[in-house]
Amino acid sequence: PMVSQQAAPTVSSKPSCKPAVFVPVDRSPEIQEARLKLPILAEEQVIMEAINENPIVVICGETGSGKTTQVPQFLYEAGYTSSNGIIGITEPRRVAAVSMSQRVAKEMNLSHRVVSYQIRYEGNVTDETQIKFMTDGVLLKEVQKDFLLLKYKVVIIDEAHERSMYTDILIGLLSRIVPLREKKGLPLKLIIMSATLRVEDFTENTRLFAVTPPVLQVDARQFPVTVHFNKKTPLDDYSGECFRKVCKIHRMLPSGGILVFLTGQAEVHSLCRRLRKAFPFQKNSTAGDDDDRKESVEEMRKFKKSRRRKKAATLPQINLDNYAVVPVDEGDEDRDAETDDDIAGSDVDLDLGDGDSEEEEKSDSSLPLYVLPLYSLLAPEKQAKVFRPPPPGTRLCVVATNVAETSLTIPGIKYVVDCGKVKKRFYDKITGVSSFRVTWISQASANQRAGRAGRTEPGHCYRLYSSAVFMDFEKFSAPEITKRPVEDLILQMKALNIEKVINFPFPTPPPAEALAAAEELLIALGALKEPPMTGRLKEQQAAKLSCPISPLGRVMATFPVAPRYAKMLALSRQHDCLPYTITIVSAMTVRELFEEFDRPAASEEETVKLKGKKGRLVQMQKIWAGQGSLQKLGDLMVMLGAVGACEYSGCTPKFCEENGLRYKAMLEIRRLRGQLTTAVNSVCTDAGLYVDPKMKPPTEAQATYLRQIVLAGLGDHLARRVQAEELLDDKWKNAYKTALLDDPVFIHPSSVLFKQLPEFVVYQEIVETTKLYMKGVSAVEPEWIPVLLPPYCHFGKPLENPPPSYCPETGRIRCHRPSVFYRVSWQLPAVEV
Ligand code: ADP
Ligand code: MG
DSSP, X not given: OHHHHHTSOOOOSOGGGSOOOOOOOOOOHHHHHHHHTSGGGGGHHHHHHHHHHOSEEEEEEOTTSSHHHHHHHHHHHTTTTSSSOEEEEEESSHHHHHHHHHHHHHHHTOOTTTEEEEOSSOBOOOTTOOEEEEEHHHHHHHHHHOTTOTTEEXXXXXXXXXXXXXXXXXXXXXXXXXXXXXXXXXXXXXXXXEOSSOOHHHHTOTTTOSSOOOEEEEOOOOOOXXXXXXXXXXXXXXXXXXXXXXXXXHHHSOSOEEEEEOSSHHHHHHHHHHHHHHSOOOHHHHHHHHXXXXXXXXXXXXXXXXXXXXXXXXXXXXXXXOOOOOOOSOOOOOOOGGGGGSTTOSOOOOOOOOHHHHHHHOOOOSSOEEEEEEOTTSOHHHHHGGGSOOOTTOEEEEEEOTHHHHTOOOTTEEEEEEOOEEEEEEEOTTTOOEEEEEEEOOHHHHHHHHHGGGSSSOEEEEESSOHHHHHHSOSSOXXXXXTSOHHHHHHHHHHTTOOOGGGOOOSSOOOHHHHHHHHHHHHHHTSBOOOOOOSOHHHHHHHHTTOOBOHHHHHHHTSSSOHXXXXXXXXXXXGGOXXXXXXXXXXXXSSOOBOXXXXXXXXXXXXXXXXXXXXXXXXXXXXXXXSHHHHHTTHHHHHHHHHHHHHHTTOOHHHHHHHTBOHHHXXXXXXXXXXXXXXXXXXXXXXXXXXXTTOOOOOHHHHHHHHHHHHHHSGGGEEEEOOGGGOOSGGGTTOEEESSOSSOEEEOTTSTTTTTOOSEEEEEEEEESSSEEEEEEEEEOXXXXXXXXXGGEEEEOOOSSOOTTOOTTTTOOBOSSSSSOEEEETTOOOOOO
């Protein structure tokens, strides 16, 4: 083919870098014609020369210019795969890895045995594979096994502008791997590809690359896009606003595809349904929609195996060394935020009422609307539909999540409807537990979305928010790495055997104090091997910053939750505690399980009503708290009980309303339980867990184990009640001392343990209102502390003049200082482990 001949290698000064063979590709005429229209084809020679001459190259280009589909083909034709070594391309999203491998295979007229993909749970890589698309997580796992990535001749990091955590770490790692490969005489080419967004973090970062890599700019044909802002910004119902906007466009504006940006799968389906109802097209198009939903429920069922381990309960003591799971090899975590929508099934339906306007909008337009959904988990065959021309005489309308922003380019789009929101993962500062939330996008994202309208002709972008709101958007979204809790990240890197995290060449590093604090916590949790306490303080501190991972840490690293919670999960295979721990961790992640009745009321009548409701809730909480050891599990038992009771009743809005539970929170917990169960099953392949909504309450013994498990995970959130003789003044009455704060803290009045004042408690979080209050409180037994939390204990000599509360016989624990260390008598009774 003509174009490829242009790229025939030129003579280079470094022959070892440049393959000499030219590999012909047999493309169909239609494909060849479509390729020739792509702006990047004109740059093939420049791009290939830059790659031949430099170990690292950055390629920037407008989305849709052809980077992802064409650069691997350029390399293939230039012979980069002709001697041992393949081309690897990483994508932050699974959907892109799968669909791009299929597209490239088709363009090159090669089978998927040669152009393949690998994502976490599936792939079609063979011995013949020469071009391999994968998620960034998959390549990161490969680095763990083969640090030099010897299998690859070229590694392409695609969509680097997304700044996903794994992509960032990969770029840091590759900045070291490339020179190492050079030294070995087996050079590796690194190509970083990005949409036209900020790339200085990569190129002007001397820690990263010794020599600034060349940046190639691919100019794209971009037609002007007229941007229309809404005068007012709708508060909540952006989905309804999208519906109205699409109806208007379809009825009033000339032909051309419509692309709608929404935030999640449920929303996408809901809008598709409404649009299909308003502009009926084909009976079976709605059926197809239902199929999609069935499929995602089916995914969930796959994990429902019935095998459960039965084991007689023995000593009420968890074993800290019992954290064995069967880790799986390949791994990636899908960070597409919309994926959280469906794991627990299809119960969540965000169809936003608004029935009247639906009737109103019922169109008399003669042109049918061909409505297609597009989101990450959609089956690949269904995704592929958006790339094909719509049936003749119809208008294409794609309702998509963020995947259509830069990962996939849909042909023929002339109108973009942008709700301005995106679903993102957020991390709780205190707990580190992540949850999904819908927030405003960045200005850069808004402009990317608008750009989707001007690919083939001038277009229009309808922003469902005001220009004032747009001006308030952040310019770019911050790199993921600066927003995640770092203890989690550090654990992941240690699992990669990167010990000196502080020296790692991050494109954007997290703050140093954050790194040090994270390392400290991980040592305390037992996820890292503690350094020997020898040498000078400075050396000790340095050693603390480069501890290797422990076997427990490796297990913890496989769970998709913050390390404290990962430790709880890791210990919970004992005594069948996993389903309970999963539920507790899910419930702790969801804020405000219970309705708030302490709000000021508008009328006398309402005050009475609220009081009644609150009374009822308090009563229910007492019931959910159970008796004995269950009751000592405290607020966490209340969470378990509430979830169990709610699910037993079928999790209806009515039940929630009557019992003071927040319906939305309950749905969220159900979903998280599904998600975590799936994750645990993928790690513990023999656990065969399934979500049993109507879970039985834990047994007395299990409740004891659960308290120990919670203590083992929340060790740094331990608090001890101040004893009478320690009362400094009245403000310490009923107060607790914690390891982290000097001030008195109190059990929150809403806690079921508020009146009981156990001697030792662990808490989920501290909130500050009129006082510092602990929430999510469980009682723990003092004698467990030295066994389960040795790093937090100081084993000292018995005191010469012990204060009255000190009891050498029972070895009661004293806390000398409110901070950090608990002094434990050496005479503690041995606890059998
Ligand atoms: P970039 O990576 O620069 O964003 P791509 O290589 O993904 O660009 O896309 C180049 C072009 O190929 C786009 O215009 C897109 O429409 C087209 N394309 C990509 N995937 C497919 C597909 N599966 N079917 C048809 N066209 C496709
Ligand atoms: Mg691309």
